[in-house]
Amino acid sequence: MRVAIKVNGQECSSEIEPRLLLVHFLRSTLGLTGTHWGCDTSNCGACTVWLDGVPVKSCTTLAAMADGHEVKTIEGLESSGVLDPVQQGFIEEHGLQCGFCTPGMMMAARALLDRNPDPDEATIREAISGNLCRCTGYENIVRAIRWAAAHQTAQEGAIA
């Protein structure tokens, strides 16, 4: 079947098998390998992308289901060459080690901050509870998201 999916603002049209998982469409068909997969059971969140602005697990979504919709991946988080505050926060606060869970984690974090620009620690922990990390013990991820929340305004100012 043919699907047309807007990925990071770009229309992407491709002939696919109906069973193709969205994560494979992004990684294999489009070559957007920033989206990872870590399990088969929708437990780990390494494959988190946005579907119509909402973070979802792309290993448990068919590419066909995204036909006619918008997807955003880690590759679309940076805008005009400026890192998103979440990306910068992960650098500043050492929010990543091996980097494998990081794209999914950041997509969940960005979605949280869009809804709640000043989340407390408990809110952050809940928002990332569907994203497993084996390296950081989550401490610095929480700090990274707090950093992003604190630097949201400054960063926006810098872009403007």
Next chain:
Amino acid sequence: MLRKEDARFVRGQGHYVDDVNLPGMLHSAILRSPYAHARIVSIDTSAAEAHPKVKAVITGKMLEDLKLAWMPTLSGDVVAVLATDKVRFQGQEVAYVVAEDEYSARDALELIEVDYEPLPAVVDAKHALDPDAPIIRDDLEGRADNKIYDWEAGDAAACDEVFSNAEVVVSEDMIYPRVHPAPMETCGSVASLDKVTGKLTMWTTTQAPHAHRTIYALVAGLPEQKIQVISPDIGGGFGNKVGIYPGYVLSIVGSIVTGAPVKWMEDRSENLMSTSFARDYHMHGEIAATKEGKILGLRVHVLADHGAFNGVAQPTKFPAGFFHIFTGSYDYPAAHCKVTAVYTNKALGGVAYACSFRITEAVYLVERMVTCLAYELQMDPAELRMKNLLRPEQFPYMSPTGWEYDSGDYPRALKEAMRIAGYEDLRAEQAARRARATEPGADPSTPLMGIGLSFFTEGVGAGPRKHMDILGLGMADGCELRVHPTGKAQLRLSVQTQGQGHETTFAQIVSHVIGLPPEDIEVVHGDTDNTPFGLGTYGSRSTPVSGAAAAVAAQRIKDKARVIAAAALECSVEDLEWEHGRWYVKGDPSQGKTIAEIAMAAHSSLELPEGVEGHLDASVVYNPPNLTYPFGAYICVVDVDPQTGAVKVRRFIAVDDCGPRINPMIVEGQVHGGLADGLGMALMEVIAFDPDGNNLGGSFMDYLLPTSMECPSWELGETVTPSPHHPIGVKGVGESATVGSPPAVVNAVLDALQIRHADMPFTPAMTWRALQGRPMRPDLAIE
């Protein structure tokens, strides 16, 4: 300093094995055994071969003809690449399909018909040596039982003497259950054999690319100079990516057979069910002491479940890894351990998951035994520890089982942890709560508060060549440092990061010695064609061994730079003094040369003294004189719901001493991750098996990793005791928290329950049953 590697990771530009995509690349999948123990009667691959997108179907029989059906393990045993005679654990590799795409490869697995004759399985290690137990390894000649080895350390007679005269002896049985490193990235490889040049390029999830290259040469008979192992970005290792798995070898076979590059990536169940597990030690400990709490001796017998093949990855002379460091951080004269290892119908492995070659098990044993002793003596466990900790003046300290601890100030670390925790206040709060709970009308759902301590000593940085090798490869590491003419440097390492931040830390080590800014020092690693030989990253060995190599290489550059500077400044070497990054003339600081200027001079037409070669390069092979011995004091505070058994970790305090910290931010990150691992093992992680040998932890729905919700905000502290033998005094830290934290959590839970012992993981059910006085075996199916 922030991490250099993050720039690519935060943009999704990390490059992992599954991101490798070569022209014409094929994909593959492995058919695995549904049985724990069964004879293979027949395999019919015809339907799979008829699949239009399938390029090859490979079975054990075909490999047998190529003499590739079996390969050596890292412990001198053999393991089937594809099963030929029997399957010996659920998830064992049976057949291999190469196809045009991953989906077709998986479809074709369903088309392979295997006729199995199921056999009784050995599931409970405690029955592996029963006279009527099925013999698992009938492939090994003369094998009449399931014993792999008996091994012992320490002085049995002296130990028995101490125990027979001791005022107090406490004994306890405990299980450190089977767990799995479960890195977020599973294992995989892309093999590409160029038929014209004969060169094999192998992108693979390995923590030890050089060791893998050599083993491929030995196993497959390929010429070693024609093998390039590339370990790109690795999505976490924790020990899982040390061993060589059948899938890696099969991808090579697939490339040989099809003439195309072949990718193989595990799914999560394959990772959990077939790759190196960790722990699985059934331990019986006995501790002897005076009534006043002076420890006199420790005696241990371990039954070690190694699974169906002995695939433990540890230095050859140490079949039980470094378990015999179990005397821990305390001062007592007598110790003895005996380890009996057995085969069972489970996946192979054993040393994995950030354990410093089984020091995790050792620390768990001693910290549990010491806590049991405190329980029996009704003594505060902090007081008991303080009474028995090694004293600073005892270092270097030779342990009763032969370990020379390099340096330490243990009481200081414990006091610091108690200070951060507010230990006295915590105990006061606990006493008040316990008093209130006994009052009439007390709410029965009021949480039980528990405080747990652990003190650990690790020996990391394997290791001295004369004692330590893996499959005959000595555990030294090479390092090359090149300073280019413009004063920019490249550092080539044998070790491979899986998230530890080597690109940053190692640049900082070199910067520290020669003064070039870390940004100007590029770290090259993970590619055997472009780095010197070495044994790789595991057992917290990168900084102790490879970090030392980098420091020594940098020192050689600095020494050579002095000679060149003297030539350039037309003075004698003795006339030069060093300030950070620059040699200058004593008494005339304006006369000097920076390392960058010296580098240019080294590549110029400047006339050099006799015997001095041009260029500014150094090459080192570092053979560590000893291990480094990091240590730490941990305190955990938990609240347990007595009605549901749910455990909540309220606080966790970790004071680590790993010597000077090159990059404190990275060290803290390493500690954070290890603490989460320890919490996971203590509270939820376990791979149990049902009576048929079915793996009950084969997915992330069943094998639980801690989330952000279970982890508290970690409270860290530090003390600094340099290693006297490391060039810059540093010790390894990568596994400290994984080693040290499980007993702290377990001790806290048991303190809350006010019982002496029960086995982890303390899931709500396990905790509640322990509280009822009817604890359950964690390694078996719950009935």
Next chain:
Amino acid sequence: MQVPAVFDYERASTVEDALALLVRHGPEARLIAGGHSLLPMMKLRLARPDVVIDINELKELDYIRVEGDELAIGAMTRHATVLESPLLAQHYHIFAEAERVIADPLVRNRGTVGGSLCQADPSEDLSAVFAALRGRVMIRSATQTRTVDARGFHVGPYQTEVRDAEILTEVRVPLRPGSGSCYQKVERRAGDWSIAAAGAFVQLEGDLVVDVGIGITAVGAEQFTCSEAEEILRGSDGSESVVETAARRCGELCNPSADQRGPVDYKRHLVAVLVGRALTKSIARAKGDMS
């Protein structure tokens, strides 16, 4: 990673469309909503539909509203929407409390009320919620709409009243002024399925329990409830001892099986504890406790 077997994909744009597709493709067609239960089963190849009919475009089934004296929740309402619904929160605490512990935030963004009910996992939480609240499930076919009590909806593990060529469209729950409700769950870890969970509502007139509902999941409770325990409470003063008796009865009458989440004795005990807590909290809320 694991991948599903081959199937055809259809997308429905309306309920009528979905029903027509179901009729056309017959019993081997499966509806897919969030897909978080179905796709993992398909990856394991335990489910192998010939046709997957995507109903995510059925916005007409994505609503939470009051209709008469009932709350109506459309089948395509996402878990996240239920969790955050001020309307539901105004009437029942149980919804947000249950939703907060269903899977994780990302799964809740995608998973739907109807999908969860139709998957009919014996450990599913909303089944206990609707059993507690005595909800009714609306099922449509091309020719008729029928209503089934939530307590008669499940005909076995992974099996429901929804037949071939039918679609669950809505769940209805009576409004109960003066009631309080609560959901209590114990899991091994955030995001894990329940070891056991219990939900309840209690409606009071003065100190008299005039109505009560109990929902229990993951322990083989018949139709996710325990009517005998409800009978113990109904008409009582809801005192501590009555609650305890009713809760204990729930533990005794459920039918848990041992698995890695726990042995049978623990699960029975846990049910009693959680039902007791859910009832106690519900009563307190019915009396005006806002926490």
